[in-house]
Amino acid sequence: MTHPSGPGHGRPDPSPTAIMSERHRLTNVAYRLLGSLADAEDVVQESYARWYAMSPQQREVIDSPGAWLSTVVSRICLDLLRSARARRERYVGQWIPEPLPDRAEWIGRRPGDTTADPADRVTLDESVGMAFLVVLEAMTPAERVVFVLHDVFRYSFGEVSEIVGRSAAACRQLATSARRRVRASQPGAVSSARRAGIVRAFKHAWEANDIDALMGLLAPDATATGDGGGLVSAALQPVEGAEQIARFFAARRSAGPGLSLAERTVNGQPGLIVQLDGVTVSVMAFEVRDDRINHIWAVLNPDKLRSWAARTNGYG
Numbered sequence: 001m002t003h004p005s006g007p008g009h010g011r012p013d014p015s016p017t018a019i020m021s022e023r024h025r026l027t028n029v030a031y032r033l034l035g036s037l038a039d040a041e042d043v044v045q046e047s048y049a050r051w052y053a054m055s056p057q058q059r060e061v062i063d064s065p066g067a068w069l070s071t072v073v074s075r076i077c078l079d080l081l082r083s084a085r086a087r088r089e090r091y092v093g094q095w096i097p098e099p100l101p102d103r104a105e106w107i108g109r110r111p112g113d114t115t116a117d118p119a120d121r122v123t124l125d126e127s128v129g130m131a132f133l134v135v136l137e138a139m140t141p142a143e144r145v146v147f148v149l150h151d152v153f154r155y156s157f158g159e160v161s162e163i164v165g166r167s168a169a170a171c172r173q174l175a176t177s178a179r180r181r182v183r184a185s186q187p188g189a190v191s192s193a194r195r196a197g198i199v200r201a202f203k204h205a206w207e208a209n210d211i212d213a214l215m216g217l218l219a220p221d222a223t224a225t226g227d228g229g230g231l232v233s234a235a236l237q238p239v240e241g242a243e244q245i246a247r248f249f250a251a252r253r254s255a256g257p258g259l260s261l262a263e264r265t266v267n268g269q270p271g272l273i274v275q276l277d278g279v280t281v282s283v284m285a286f287e288v289r290d291d292r293i294n295h296i297w298a299v300l301n302p303d304k305l306r307s308w309a310a311r312t313n314g315y316g
Helices: 016-020 023-034 037-053 056-060 065-090 130-137 141-152 157-164 168-185 192-207 211-217 242-255
Strands: 218-227 259-266 269-276 279-289 292-299
Touching: 016 037, 016 065, 023 037, 023 065, 023 141, 037 065, 065 141, 065 157, 130 141, 130 168, 130 279, 130 292, 141 157, 141 168, 157 168, 192 211, 192 242, 192 259, 192 269, 192 279, 192 292, 211 218, 211 242, 218 242, 259 279
Parallel strands: 218 292
Antiparallel strands: 259 269, 269 279, 279 292
């Protein structure tokens, strides 16, 4: 997992360059806390606005600007997570974290431009895998913040307690509870090559509209979840069972002859994208257990596909 240096490790240079160099780490923290790159970037921007709203004299007395910014970002995220439950209740259909492309395909990157590396925004590792982010979604806001800051970014419990406003002992209990959730959800080890092969086989079976082949790749109790956000057509409830999922995808393949599928890296793991006339209209992430697909997450909400392409049409 990502282990950038936490706060409180010496007084850094408070120059504008040093302050802005914190953006990478802050965006990584905020994305894992919120599951949305757009929201993460807004939070980081707000933290900088608060920093520069202070007088020079106020900024000078801050021993560690990085620690100060981390605290502000984490507290804003905690407030957003606390209000997210009500917002999710108003969300149309299922909510899935925003998918991230591989660094070579980040939208807005110019050919040969090495300065626009998306790793400068979010580092792709196992702590941004879709399955991991979905587990984080099931945690309480406090659990999520404590777990991400301590277990992913290696902040001490003392530092975390100051951020979330709870005792170090309470933070340890929250981290223990969060770890139980993570352990209970972790699939068995599957190599990246094997996972990619299974996703490729799913692509070929879907392209051939081969229901039997699709069923053979899916676990009997597999689940497929779509997120259209009420902006495009998507199943409002998860589709459950291998046969039901196979028929669901076959029906949509038949209804969209102009659609094309492509293998892509989604949140650092093998996935698929669905394109219509060269425009990405759906991004699919997979969880593989025991050489079978256990879960499919399909993000169709165009607001969550801005890092992939400008969208012109939908797919349900």
